[in-house]
Amino acid sequence: MTAILSAPPLRLAIFDVDGTLADSQHNIVGAMTDAFRAHGLADPDPAAVRAIIGLSLVEAVARVLPEAPPDQVAVVAQSYKQAFVTRRMGPAYTEQLFPGAAEAVRDLAARGVVLALATGKSRRGVDVFLERHGLEGLFDAVRTADDGPGKPDPWMLNDILATLGCDAGSTAMVGDTTYDVEMAVRAGIHAVGVAWGYHAQADLRAAGATLIVQEFGQVAAALDTCWEGATLPAAS
Missing domain, CATH: 1.10.150 (DNA polymerase; domain 1)
Known part of the structure; x- marks a missing residue:
């Protein structure tokens, strides 16, 4: 009898935008x-x-x-x-990506990681952001403040998981605020905090961040650590 091998679960990384990918x-x-x-x-x-x-x-x-x-x-x-x-x-408008952001998300996509966005931006704002930085097509799901309850309500994350068919244990939220971390904890997924954003690292840890990274070059390794056995928070 031929053994039937099950496919490994999809690995999903969900990113915040403002304060995480972009300095806005x-x-x-x-x-x-x-x-x-x-x-x-x-x-x-x-x-x-x-x-x-x-x-x-x-x-x-x-x-x-x-x-x-x-x-x-x-x-x-x-x-x-x-x-x-x-x-x-206006002609003076700028919204810079944080150093290494574009390279990090492209490298994750090249590795076969499923990518999504969960952001307080409007849908139009996200569309402009993706086009401006050449990131169209990288994210398989996008949830914005226009789509349903905002952070820290877990709706955006739960809807992304349901839409993409991903398992909570193979999913991590990457964000810079306690709202991102609290949302992840309430959805029962890992939370990776970033040190370059708008909330203090101590607050991210207190909110339940699994790990905190100091630069984008550390994000992939942090995600691997989460997916390879770190204890998940209990969903609420």
Whole structure:
């Protein structure tokens, strides 16, 4: 009798965008400042804005304007969208990838790793990002703030797993914020934190990061460590 060999599980790496692949803080802080000024509000604290990068837009604005009523939060959020589009269309707009980001994701794809994005960006923002950096076609699934509940809700990750048919034990989230890590823990997958983003390494560890990397050259090895037997968090 011929033995039937089962295929190894697909290995899936899910990346955040802002603060993980791209250094976009100057654009986000600038657009939030434009939105506040449009409504006669004092400029937001840049550190407070950086702290909410990754959340869905309405929740992010609500955290920066904790005393504002919901209707004011909604109009400021809409103004932020308009301000960001205006900035993106301007000749001075830049959104640089972190060193080694493009090479890392291309190398993973060449190894047969399945790639996905889970981001607080809008769908249009992700499309522009991928086109601008020549990354179209590398990611088999993309979930954005437009598609469903935002971070740290695990919906994006659960939907990616279901869509791609990947196993949680062979999946890892790579992100720079506690929202990414908390989302991964709640989905029952590994979380690899990055040291170059917008939240402190100590906070990433406290949130449940399996590993933290200091540069993109360490990401592939960290993912291999996760997939080869690191203990998974319990899904909630």
